Amino acid sequence: MSEQGVTPQSVDFSAWYNDIVVKADLVDNPERTPVRGCMIIKPYGYELWEAIRQGLDKRFKATGHQNAYFPLFIPMSFLQREAEHVEGFAPELAVVTHGGGKELEEPYVVRPTSETIIGDAMSRWIQSYRDLPLLLNQWANVVRWEKRTRPFLRTSEFLWQEGHTAHATYEDAQAETLRMLDIYAEFAIHEAAIPVIKGQKSEQEKFAGALASYTIEAMMGDGRALQAGTSHNLGQNFAKAFNIQYVDESNKLQYCWTTSWGVSTRMIGAIIMAHGDDKGLRLPPRLAPIQVVIVPIYRNDDEKSRVMPVVERLAAELQDAGLRLHVDRRENLSPGFKYNDWEMRGVPVRLEVGPRDVDNNKAALARRDILGKEGKQFVDQAGIVDTVRQLLEDIQASLLRQATEFRDGRLHEVVGDYDRFIDIIRGGEWALTWFSGDAEGEAKIKADAQAVSRCFPLEQPYAGESGPCIVTGQMTDRMAYFAKAY
RNA sequence: CGGGGUAUGGCGCAGUUGGUAGCGCGCUGUGUUUGGGACGCAGAGGUCCUCGGUUCGAGUCCGAGUACCCCGACCA
Numbered sequence: 115m116s117e118q119g120v121t122p123q124s125v126d127f128s129a130w131y132n133d134i135v136v137k138a139d140l141v142d143n144p145e146r147t148p149v150r151g152c153m154i155i156k157p158y159g160y161e162l163w164e165a166i167r168q169g170l171d172k173r174f175k176a177t178g179h180q181n182a183y184f185p186l187f188i189p190m191s192f193l194q195r196e197a198e199h200v201e202g203f204a205p206e207l208a209v210v211t212h213g214g215g216k217e218l219e220e221p222y223v224v225r226p227t228s229e230t231i232i233g234d235a236m237s238r239w240i241q242s243y244r245d246l247p248l249l250l251n252q253w254a255n256v257v258r259w260e261k262r263t264r265p266f267l268r269t270s271e272f273l274w275q276e277g278h279t280a281h282a283t284y285e286d287a288q289a290e291t292l293r294m295l296d297i298y299a300e301f302a303i304h305e306a307a308i309p310v311i312k313g314q315k316s317e318q319e320k321f322a323g324a325l326a327s328y329t330i331e332a333m334m335g336d337g338r339a340l341q342a343g344t345s346h347n348l349g350q351n352f353a354k355a356f357n358i359q360y361v362d363e364s365n366k367l368q369y370c371w372t373t374s375w376g377v378s379t380r381m382i383g384a385i386i387m388a389h390g391d392d393k394g395l396r397l398p399p400r401l402a403p404i405q406v407v408i409v410p411i412y413r414n415d416d417e418k419s420r421v422m423p424v425v426e427r428l429a430a431e432l433q434d435a436g437l438r439l440h441v442d443r444r445e446n447l448s449p450g451f452k453y454n455d456w457e458m459r460g461v462p463v464r465l466e467v468g469p470r471d472v473d474n475n476k477a478a479l480a481r482r483d484i485l486g487k488e489g490k491q492f493v494d495q496a497g498i499v500d501t502v503r504q505l506l507e508d509i510q511a512s513l514l515r516q517a518t519e520f521r522d523g524r525l526h527e528v529v530g531d532y533d534r535f536i537d538i539i540r541g542g543e544w545a546l547t548w549f550s551g552d553a554e555g556e557a558k559i560k561a562d563a564q565a566v567s568r569c570f571p572l573e574q575p576y577a578g579e580s581g582p583c584i585v586t587g588q589m590t591d592r593m594a595y596f597a598k599a600y
Numbered sequence: 601c602g603g604g605g606u607a608u609g610g611c612g613c614a615g616u617u618g619g620u621a622g623c624g625c626g627c628u629g630u631g632u633u634u635g636g637g638a639c640g641c642a643g644a645g646g647u648c649c650u651c652g653g654u655u656c657g658a659g660u661c662c663g664a665g666u667a668c669c670c671c672g673a674c675c676a
Contacts, residue, residue: 409635449634449638
């Protein structure tokens with residue numbers, strides 16, 4: 115039993131996570147992957163990424179963005195043009211010094227992100243205000259040399275999308291930054307069933323080279339925070355570094371205002387840790403590669419010949435209805451083994467069809483979010499599509515509700531009481547408090563609680579009011595969340 | 601980059617005093633099984649991380665190297 119399961123969350127959440135990514139067949143065992151810090155994403159894990167990708171891509175297109183592709187290699191000098199940017203990324207760059215057997219005149223950096231090379235292209239593509247806004251997105255891999263890696267959460271190479279846009283005014287760029295943050299939040303909540311908090315990063319935590327960075331912060335099953343997506347208003351920093359200019363209506367030359375925003379394979383880690391339990395993954399139906407698995411049950415050829423036609427008929431109905439379905443036809447594995455196997459993989463709904471069901475025109479329907487007998491019901495074969503559809507919607511809502519209740523029970527508002535504030539964070543929960551946002555205050559909290567600010571939430575509970583900064587005691591006008599983070 | 605550890609079949613491990621390399625799982629074949637993690641029988645599978653040394657003889661002892669893992673400082 116324990117050999118086939120995962121380490122319980124309560125015993126060691128980190129070991130639970132490491133077990134689950136392998137046993138749910140999302141990635142190859144990281145210890146066997148030949149390239150340090152990089153992932154082999156297996157088909158089941160990649161299908162999950164594809165679902166995320168489709169959900170986001172659809173939303174980007176609907177808001178006027180177009181996909182393009184830029185080189186993997188970026189001239190080193192490009193990075194150096196934006197001082198803060200190169201400083202931020204220098205420690206984690208992979209650099210190509212040789213090509214075709216010869217040393218390169220100028221080393222190439224393997225892109226850690228593409229602001230620079232896209233900025234360079236934008237400078238050539240944009241001339242007039244009529245060219246604006248320019249709304250681009252790229253689906254790509256990027257490389258950031260990491261010392262300590264974990265599948266999906268932090269790897270040296272990861273997959274993501276990076277949106278890059280150019281606008282005529284600060285206001286337009288700011289609106290775009292927040293619009294994409296909204297899209298990320300809407301996607302996280304409605305597709306991934308993860309309640310997220312939208313907020314602004316502190317000066318210390320913002321993207322290297324940005325004017326302002328925004329984030330969606332999610333709470334994982336151990337209470338820690340995970341940044342699940344970011345959106346940056348880059349101001350004119352990159353426009354000035356790369357000469358992204360346009361002539362306005364009155365024929366005056368102006369610098370553009372640019373943005374960038376990204377969601378990565380880390381979102382998979384968020385889904386695992388927001389919903390998973392000791393039986394394995396629990397995937398939100400809207401993103402699950404397999405929404406329904408059918409397990410046929412029979413003891414001999416006679417029963418098999420009675421059961422399989424019903425299985426095939428139900429499978430065809432569900433598939434024709436557009437549901438993502440799999441029939442587990444493996445021989446020599448007991449039904450019990452298969453139940454556990456699909457539970458490990460997080461399939462939301464399991465349909466069992468055995469001889470008794472065939473006789474009664476029924477099928478057993480089990481839901482992943484409620485284990486055991488309570489989650490199992492015998493339903494009519496007639497109308498199976500509607501029944502399953504309804505159940506999938508229930509599960510989607512149930513996962514979001516569970517994650518929201520879990521999170522809300524661990525959010526605490528603290529005013530003035532620094533010791534309590536530190537205790538909450540150290541206890542693995544989130545503290546919302548007045549914070550002036552300065553570097554020294556953040557460093558003190560980091561030293562005391564091993565945590566930094568997650569964000570200043572956009573929805574401030576006391577908007578327009580002020581309170582005493584948790585560190586300095588001086589009045590300030592915004593509250594911030596603090597929590598241990600991934 | 602500092603501290604600790606590991607390296608033996610696909611995976612997890614054992615291997616005594618230096619003397620023919622083993623167990624569990626998995627895998628292949630076969631028969632019985634199958635409504636919550638089935639079992640019997642028969643098989644396949646090894647450069648014991650690498651290089652060097654000691655020895656009649658090294659998985660085991662010595663030296664060097666390499667790789668990986670875990671814990672701390674930086675990060676979508």
